[in-house]
């Protein structure tokens with residue numbers, strides 16, 4: 001008897017497989033952007049495994065951390081450097097994938113009813129990954145690790161009433177110190193990954209329940225129009241994945257500087273502030289919104305919080321009955337302005353916040369919020385047009 | 396076709412972002428560094444021919460009190476401990492510095508160390524008793540004994556490690572931290588990873604003239620030739636990134652592997668989708 005039969009008798013794997021993979025249909029009119037969810041799962045697996053190997057040699061102690069990373073792992077352990085490079089590049093690239101995944105969701109209206117649950121769990125994943133990246137960045141205990149953590153935790157001082165106590169509670173000390181390192185370590189290697197795994201499971205389950213959206217935002221009759229997930233959709237998925245892997249490995253071996261800042265190869269020095277402090281590229285846009293309102297720190301802080309939260313409310317800001325942006329000319333304009341604006345904010349986030357850059361920053365921050373304000377308006381206009389019958393049956 | 400268009404848009408956005416953040420913004424932030432000047436043009440020109448034989452005698456009577464020259468079997472008259480108590484820094488062995496320092500710099504340095512190094516507190520005293528001819532003789536002597544085919548590591552040992560430690564190479568600064576702090580106001584940073592935390596252009600400019608990058612810094616200008624500077628930087632880069640060669644080699648194989656993966660998965664997808672597209 002073949003092993004597979006043996007398993008089948010005990011776990012009914014054939015039936016499970018057929019039910020969940022072959023009979024599961026996805027729309028035919030979806031492009032490779034719908035592969036990014038699986039790419040994200042794949043990228044997370046890469047991070048998990050490379051992180052596990054790093055964990056075998058990493059020492060969470062302010063006196064040992066820097067050398068354990070930069071000497072032990074990077075120089076002494078055979079192929080230790082691969083795991084560090086993979087982990088650093090993976091952490092950076094997962095944000096690129098997430099941004100593309102989110103932009104896909106926005107453009108094709110994937111957050112709309114009935115996919116609000118998918119959207120919200122996705123949003124929670126984004127926040128969890130942000131927290132994981134932030135805590136992880138402190139671990140090598142380099143100059144930028146130290147000062148980025150110092151700067152960001154200082155923001156919590158502005159919380160009314162409890163601000164100052166809160167900062168000390170987060171840091172475990174008056175400044176970033178050994179106590180901060182050990183608690184960030186605990187969060188980064190245990191707590192947050194566990195939450196992420198659970199949330200990914202719920203996110204995927206929610207996608208299964210409501211089914212994938214598609215380019216036209218149309219509900220499909222899966223019996224007639226869908227293609228089987230296995231092997232048809234997966235064969236494309238593997239192809240996309242292997243192209244991604246090619247790109248990813250190129251970065252890991254030949255173009256990793258963007259994910260491993262030179263400044264962070266200096267050991268943390270609490271007595272010496274680096275000339276420039278900036279977060280990793282994926283936080284630059286929010287950082288710029290924070291600085292954008294240069295005339296008022298408090299306003300900047302509120303804007304910063306809003307910029308990270310607003311995106312969760314898209315399903316309720318955009319109530320247009322037309323689902324896919326493909327059929328919404330006004331929305332398309334807003335979308336592309338938003339994308340370009342986000343890119344500009346990201347670049348500004350690393351530029352000195354003075355002179356003309358400060359004004360561009362303010363302006364770009366306002367446009368950022370303009371997108372969210374424009375959505376209800378565009379929805380209203382579209383609803384009206386629909387009622388007047390100006391739009392055709394494409395919807 | 397449509398999918399290519401989407402890919403193209405993503406590629407353009409990513410490349411624009413990369414250029415904007417890592418190149419444009421980075422450059423705006425750190426600005427342009429001054430170019431290194433390996434001719435040390437601010438120092439006086441000299442055209443005196445020196446005599447190495449006389450130079451040796453002059454060395455023994457004027458320099459050997461502090462400096463050794465091991466290549467010729469000459470030991471300094473004071474040991475390292477006495478020297479650092481007196482000067483807060485151990486004077487370097489001069490066997491090979493004659494080849495590593497620009498001759499024009501060396502001449503001006505002996506004449507007036509504080510001026511040449513741009514460090515008013517530089518520990519070696521100026522020697523008023525020496526004429527220009529004497530100095531030229533000493534320079535000629537130092538050049539004649541120096542080994543021309545020195546390595547980057549030699550430069551590090553002869554010119555840097557009296558102040559700097561290189562912990563990952565198990566090199567401890569010849570001078571104690573306590574003295575260095577007295578002398579320089581701070582313990583000079585460890586050089587183990589400087590080849591990675593700074594780029595080549597920065598190191599070249601900084602080592603050539605520390606004041607041009609960090610005004611007021613206590614690291615002296617050392618007067619290294621272009622060759623010696625490049626060698627020591629290459630060495631620093633090598634020890635900061637010891638697996639570079641291995642990485643490039645493994646990287647090629649990894650890309651070949653991934654490329655084969657692309658071809659195979661593409662073939663499989665083609666086969667499966669033939670039935671669907673119909």
Ligand code: HEM
Nearest residue numbers: 034036037038040041105110118119122123125126212213
């Ligand atoms: C690492 C984090 C994430 C993972 C592993 C992940 C995984 C997935 C997977 C496997 C799918 C189904 C395939 C696809 O449509 O691409 C999916 C769909 C989706 N995800 Fe995520 N996701 C993540 C983050 C997010 C974020 C941050 C958001 C938005 C805030 C989000 C929103 C969505 C939406 C709306 C869909 C449904 C798309 C549709 O049906 O058109 N996801 N996700």
